[in-house]
Amino acid sequence: MGRKLNVAIVGATGVVGSIMRRLIAAERGNWGEVRLVASARSAGKRLEVGDEVITVRALDADVFDGIDIAHFDLPDEVSAEWVPVAAAKGVVVIDKSGHFRMDPEVPLVCREANPEAALVRPKGIIANANCTTLALIPTLAALNAHFGLQSMSVASYQAASGSGKEGLEALYAQSQKIAGVDRIGTEDGDVRAVLGEEFHAPFGAPLAFNVVPKVGGWKEDGWTSEELKVRNESRKILGLPDLKVASTCVRVPVAVGHSQVVHATFANEVTVAEAHRVLGAADGVELVDDPENMVFPMPIDSVGKGGTQVGRIRQSIDFPNSLEFFVVADNLMKGAALNSIETADLVRRELEAA
Amino acid sequence: MGRKLNVAIVGATGVVGSIMRRLIAAERGNWGEVRLVASARSAGKRLEVGDEVITVRALDADVFDGIDIAHFDLPDEVSAEWVPVAAAKGVVVIDKSGHFRMDPEVPLVCREANPEAALVRPKGIIANANCTTLALIPTLAALNAHFGLQSMSVASYQAASGSGKEGLEALYAQSQKIAGVDRIGTEDGDVRAVLGEEFHAPFGAPLAFNVVPKVGGWKEDGWTSEELKVRNESRKILGLPDLKVASTCVRVPVAVGHSQVVHATFANEVTVAEAHRVLGAADGVELVDDPENMVFPMPIDSVGKGGTQVGRIRQSIDFPNSLEFFVVADNLMKGAALNSIETADLVRRELEAA
Numbered sequence: 001m002g003r004k005l006n007v008a009i010v011g012a013t014g015v016v017g018s019i020m021r022r023l024i025a026a027e028r029g030n031w032g033e034v035r036l037v038a039s040a041r042s043a044g045k046r047l048e049v050g051d052e053v054i055t056v057r058a059l060d061a062d063v064f065d066g067i068d069i070a071h072f073d074l075p076d077e078v079s080a081e082w083v084p085v086a087a088a089k090g091v092v093v094i095d096k097s098g099h100f101r102m103d104p105e106v107p108l109v110c111r112e113a114n115p116e117a118a119l120v121r122p123k124g125i126i127a128n129a130n131c132t133t134l135a136l137i138p139t140l141a142a143l144n145a146h147f148g149l150q151s152m153s154v155a156s157y158q159a160a161s162g163s164g165k166e167g168l169e170a171l172y173a174q175s176q177k178i179a180g181v182d183r184i185g186t187e188d189g190d191v192r193a194v195l196g197e198e199f200h201a202p203f204g205a206p207l208a209f210n211v212v213p214k215v216g217g218w219k220e221d222g223w224t225s226e227e228l229k230v231r232n233e234s235r236k237i238l239g240l241p242d243l244k245v246a247s248t249c250v251r252v253p254v255a256v257g258h259s260q261v262v263h264a265t266f267a268n269e270v271t272v273a274e275a276h277r278v279l280g281a282a283d284g285v286e287l288v289d290d291p292e293n294m295v296f297p298m299p300i301d302s303v304g305k306g307g308t309q310v311g312r313i314r315q316s317i318d319f320p321n322s323l324e325f326f327v328v329a330d331n332l333m334k335g336a337a338l339n340s341i342e343t344a345d346l347v348r349r350e351l352e353a354a
Numbered sequence: 355m356g357r358k359l360n361v362a363i364v365g366a367t368g369v370v371g372s373i374m375r376r377l378i379a380a381e382r383g384n385w386g387e388v389r390l391v392a393s394a395r396s397a398g399k400r401l402e403v404g405d406e407v408i409t410v411r412a413l414d415a416d417v418f419d420g421i422d423i424a425h426f427d428l429p430d431e432v433s434a435e436w437v438p439v440a441a442a443k444g445v446v447v448i449d450k451s452g453h454f455r456m457d458p459e460v461p462l463v464c465r466e467a468n469p470e471a472a473l474v475r476p477k478g479i480i481a482n483a484n485c486t487t488l489a490l491i492p493t494l495a496a497l498n499a500h501f502g503l504q505s506m507s508v509a510s511y512q513a514a515s516g517s518g519k520e521g522l523e524a525l526y527a528q529s530q531k532i533a534g535v536d537r538i539g540t541e542d543g544d545v546r547a548v549l550g551e552e553f554h555a556p557f558g559a560p561l562a563f564n565v566v567p568k569v570g571g572w573k574e575d576g577w578t579s580e581e582l583k584v585r586n587e588s589r590k591i592l593g594l595p596d597l598k599v600a601s602t603c604v605r606v607p608v609a610v611g612h613s614q615v616v617h618a619t620f621a622n623e624v625t626v627a628e629a630h631r632v633l634g635a636a637d638g639v640e641l642v643d644d645p646e647n648m649v650f651p652m653p654i655d656s657v658g659k660g661g662t663q664v665g666r667i668r669q670s671i672d673f674p675n676s677l678e679f680f681v682v683a684d685n686l687m688k689g690a691a692l693n694s695i696e697t698a699d700l701v702r703r704e705l706e707a708a
Contacts, residue, residue, distance in 0.1 A: 151672070155509030155615035157565045157604065161540070172538070175563075179533030184526070185609025186515070187658040209529075210654040211511045211606055211613050213666050213680045218646050222626065222668040231671065244672035246617040248680060250511065252565055253607050255539025259565050261509035261615075263600040272576065292572050300564040304541040312567050314576040317585065318505070318598035326567045326602060 004032035005348055006066055008091075010082070011073035012036035012047060012056060015164050016096070019337040020071060025050030027341075030348060037063050037070075064089045069347055071340050072096060087124035092347050094126045094340050098225070101127040101233055108236045110134060111342045112284040113141035118346040126343055131335025132156050132215075132226060132249060133233040135258050138334075139310045139327055142282035143275065144238055147321070148267030151244035154230055157252045157259035158215050159299060162331050166202045171253060174199050174208035185209040207253050215249040224249055257299025258331040265322040275313050275323055284334065289313055297328035308334055358386035359702055360420055362445075364436070365427035366390035366401060366410060369518050370450070373691040374425060379404030381695075384702060391417050391424075418443045423701055425694045426450060441478035446701050448480045448694050452579070455481040455587055462590045464488060465696045466638040467495035472700040480697055485689025486510050486569075486580060486603060487587040489612050492688075493664045493681055496636035497629065498592055501675070502621030505598035508584055511606045511613040512569050513653060516685050520556045525607060528553050528562035539563040561607050569603040578603055611653025612685040619676040629667050629677055638688065643667055651682035662688055 009020045017038070024034055025048075034049050036056045043058035057063050059078075064070065064086045072079050072086075072095040079097035086093050100106040100123075107117035108127045118126055129137070140149055160171035174195055183189040195206045203212050216225035231245035252259075280287045288297045289311035297309035308329040316322035329335055363374045371392070378388055379402075388403050390410045397412035411417050413432075418424065418440045426433050426440075426449040433451035440447050454460040454477075461471035462481045472480055483491070494503060514525035528549055537543040549560045557566050570579035585599035606613075634641045642651045643665035651663035662683040670676035683689055 153507040153600070153617040157511070157606070159539075168540070175529065176533045179530045183609075185513075185654065185657070186522070187610075189609075190657070191654040204648045205652060206654060209607065209609055210652055211608060212652060213613070213615075213650055214645065214648070222643075222645055222666065223671075246507070246670055246673060246676070246678055248615040248617075248666065248678050250613070250615065250680075252511070253563065254565060255537075255543075255563050256541075259567070259604070261567075261602040261604065263507040263602075263617075289576075291568065291576055294558045294568070296567055298559060298564055298566060300539065300545040300560060303539070303544070312576065312602065316600055317577075319600060322600070324600055324602050326604075 004030070005068035005351060006033040006035065007031050007344065008035040008037055008064065008067045008070040010037040010059060010070055013038045013042045013045065014073060015161055015168065016073050016332055016336045019332050020073070020340070021047060021049045023337055023341045033066070035063070035067060061085050064091050067091050068351060069094065069344050071344065073336070083125055090124070092121065092124055092126070094128055094343050096128040096336055096340060098130065098229065100125055101129060102236065108233060109343045110137040110237050110339060111346065112138040112282070113237050114239065115346055118343055119350055128336070128340045128343065129233040129237060130226065130229045131162055131331040132158060132258055132260065133230050133237070134335045134339050135308055135327055135329035135331065136234065136260060136262065137237055138282060138284035138308050139279060140234065140238060142278050142285060143264065143266065144240070146278045147270045149238065149240060149243060150265050150267055152262055152264040153246040155261045156215070156249045157254070158249060159254040159256050159258055159331055160207060160251070161256050162215070162258065163202050168255060170199065170202060171207055171255060174206055178208055203251055207251060209253065212251040213248065215251050254299045256330055256332060257302040257328055258335060259297070259299055259326065259328045262325050262327060263316065263322065265319060267321065269321055270323060272313050272315050279310055284308060285310055287311070297326055299328055302328045302330045304333065305330055306333060306338055358384070359422035359705060360387040360389065361385050361698065362389040362391055362418065362421045362424040364391040364413065364424055367392045367396045367399065368427060369515055369522065370427050370686055370690045373686050374427070374694070375401060375403045377691055377695045387420070389417070389421060415439050418445050421445050422705060423448065423698050425698065427690070437479055444478070446475065446478055446480070448482060448697050450482040450690055450694060452484065452583065454479055455483060456590065462587060463697045464491045464591050464693060465700065466492040466636070467591050468593065469700050472697055473704055482690070482694045482697065483587040483591060484580065484583045485516055485685040486512060486612055486614065487584050487591070488689045488693050489662055489681055489683035489685065490588065490614060490616065491591055492636060492638035492662045493633060494588065494592060496632050496639060497618065497620065498594070500632045501624045503592065503594060503597060504619050504621055506616055506618040507600040509615045510569070510603045511608070512603060513608040513610050513612055513685055514561060514605070515610045516569070516612065517556050522609060524553065524556060525561055525609060528560055532562055557605055561605060563607065566605040567602065569605055608653045610684055610686060611656040611682055612689060613651070613653055613680065613682045616679050616681060617670065617676065619673060621675065623675055624677055626667050626669050633664055638662060639664055641665070651680055653682055656682045656684045658687065659684055660687060660692055
C-alpha cells in the first residue's frame with residue numbers, strides 16, 4: 001500500500017476504550033490517523049492517545065470515511081446497526097459485541113488459536129469473542145494442539161469491570177458503604193439490609209461480600225447468555241464443533257481479572273510435566289505454577305498484563321486423560337482490548353503486504 | 355436412661371463455638387448439664403448459652419467426667435490427642451477436625467445421607483465432614499438416591515470465615531484498608547501495593563478484591579487438602595467408593611457462605627423437572643431456583659440458614675444424564691455447627707431409648 005493505515009476506535013470513552021487508546025499509543029508508529037468515535041453525547045470530548053489529544057467524533061456514516069480498520073466496542077444492538085455501515089464503506093471492522101460472533105460468515109479470531117481466520121472475512125467483519133472465552137482460549141488452543149481437547153467443565157469468577165464503568169462503580173460504592181460495618185456479612189451484619197436495593201444495579205443483587213451466579217441475560221432452559229457464549233464461542237474459535245462444554249458463570253467482588261476453574265478431558269494421555277512443557281512455550285500463556293511457593297494465578301496479579309495466566313495444573317485423579325487447572329486474564333486486556341488490537345495487527349500486516 | 359444427657363462443647367470460644375452455644379440453647383430442654391471447654395488460655399471466661407452464663411473449663415481429662423456427648427472443634431493435632439481421651443471415658447465424641455474422618459472405624463455422618471452410620475462407632479468417635487463437603491451432601495444424597503451419582507466436577511467459592519476468626523478479621527481489615535482507595539483493583543490502584551505483606555495472613559495473599567485458588571495445605575501432586583477432602587469425604591458419606599470427583603477449591607472475599615458450582619453425571623436419565631421434584635422434597639435442601647425472577651442461592655442469603663440451598667439447575671447440553679447446578683450453605687452452620695448438632699441428636703435419641 002505504501003501509506004500507513006488509518007484506524008478508528010468506536011466506543012472510545014468506556015473502560016475498554018481507555019485501554020484501547022493506551023494500546024494504540026504504544027504502537028502509534030504503525031498507524032496513520034487515529035480517530036476516536038463515541039455516542040453523540042461524548043462528541044467534542046478531547047481524549048489523549050499517548051501525547052496526542054484527539055477530539056471525539058459522533059458515530060455517523062461519514063465518520064468512517066478514510067478509515068481502514070475500525071475497533072467497535074458498543075452494545076450489541078448498536079453494533080448490529082453500525083458495523084454494517086462501516087463495513088459497507090470498505091472498513092475492516094473488529095467488533096467486540098456479541099451480535100456477529102456466531103455468524104458463519106464472520107470469523108471469530110483469537111491470535112493464539114486461529115490467526116488465519118482473520119484473513120477470510122466475507123462481510124468485512126471480524127468478531128472478538130467474549131472476555132470469559134478469550135481468557136480460556138490460549139491455554140485450550142495449546143493443549144488441544146498437543147492432546148486433542150474433547151470436553152471441559154468450566155466455572156468462572158468474573159470481575160465487576162466485565163459490566164464496564166457501571167459495574168466497577170457499583171462495586172466501589174458497595175465496598176465503601178459496608179467497610180467498617182461491624183461484623184458485616186455475618187448474622188449480625190446483613191449485607192442486604194446495610195446496602196438496600198439502590199445498590200442492586202447492575203448485577204441484580206449486592207456484589208460486595210457476595211458472589212452472584214448470573215452473568216449476562218437469561219436464555220432458554222435456565223442458561224445465561226455468558227454460559228452459552230463460553231460453549232459456543234470456544235467451539236467456533238477452536239474449530240471443535242463437537243467439543244463438550246459445561247459452563248457456569250459467576251460474578252465475584254473483584255475489580256479486574258476473570259478467573260476460571262477448568263476440568264478438561266483430552267483424546268490422548270496427558271501429564272502435568274507435558275502440560276507444563278506445552279504451556280510454557282505457548283503464545284499468550286504465562287505459566288504461573290509453583291504452588292508450594294504460593295505461585296499461582298490470581299486476579300490482582302493479572303491486572304494490566306498482556307496475556308493469560310495458568311496454574312494449579314493437576315492430573316485428574318479419577319478421570320483418564322484429564323487435567324484440572326486455574327486460568328486468569330485481565331478481562332479488559334486479553335478479554336477485550338488486547339485481543340482486538342492483536343487481530344487488527346494481523347489485518348494490518350495483510351493489508352500492508354497487499 | 356431416665357435422666358437427661360450431659361453435653362460438652364470443646365472449643366467453645368471460636369466462631370463455630372459461638373454458634374454451637376446458640377444452637378444448644380435453642381434445644382436446651384433436651385440436655386442436662388451443658389459444659390463449655392476451651393484451651394487453658396480461655397479457662398475462666400464466662401459465656402452465655404441462652405439465659406445461662408457458664409464458666410469455661412480448661413481442656414483436661416477430668417473435664418469429661420459425667421459427659422455423655424462431646425462436640426469437638428479443635429485443630430487436627432489437638433483433636434488427635436484429646437478425642438481418644440474423652441472416648442476412653444465413654445463419651446461419644448463428635449469431632450469436627452480432619453484427623454479421624456477417613457478412619458474406617460470412625461463413621462463420617464451427615465443426617466441427610468447416612469444417619470444410620472451414627473449408630474455404629476467402634477471407637478466411640480463420629481467425625482463431622484469438612485464444610486465444603488457438607489454443603490454439597492444433602493443435594494448429592496437426594497439426587498444419588500434417585501438417579502445414581504457417578505461423577506462430579508466441583509469448583510468452590512469459599513468464605514473467609516472458613517479460616518475462623520482470623521480469616522474473618524483479615525477480610526475485614528483488608529476491606530477497610532482498600533475502601534475508598536481510588537480505582538483500587540485496576541491498573542491505577544494495585545491491591546498488593548496498597549495492602550502490603552502484613553495483610554497476607556492467613557490466606558497467603560490478599561483476599562479483598564481478589565480470589566485465592568488455595569484452601570488448606572499442599573498435598574501430593576499439587577492438590578490441596580481441601581480438594582482431596584471434597585473427593586474422599588463425599589465418597590465415604592455417600593457410600594460411593596468409586597465416585598469420580600474433580601475438585602478445585604478457591605477462597606473468595608465473602609464473610610460467610612460457601613458456594614459451589616457442580617457438574618454432575620448420573621447413571622440414569624435426569625431432567626430439571628425431576629431434579630426439582632426430588633430436591634423440593636429433600637431433607638436439608640432448600641430449592642431456590644426461579645432465575646428469571648433473580649431467585650437463586652447466594653452466600654449473603656445463606657447466612658444463619660439451617661440447611662443448604664440449591665438453584666441454577668440446568669440439564670447439561672453436551673453430556674448425557676448430567677446436570678449443572680449451584681449450591682450454597684452457611685459454612686458455620688450446616689458446614690460445621692449444625693451438622694454436629696444434628697448428629698448429636700441422632701446419638702441422643704439412641705442413648706435415651708437404650
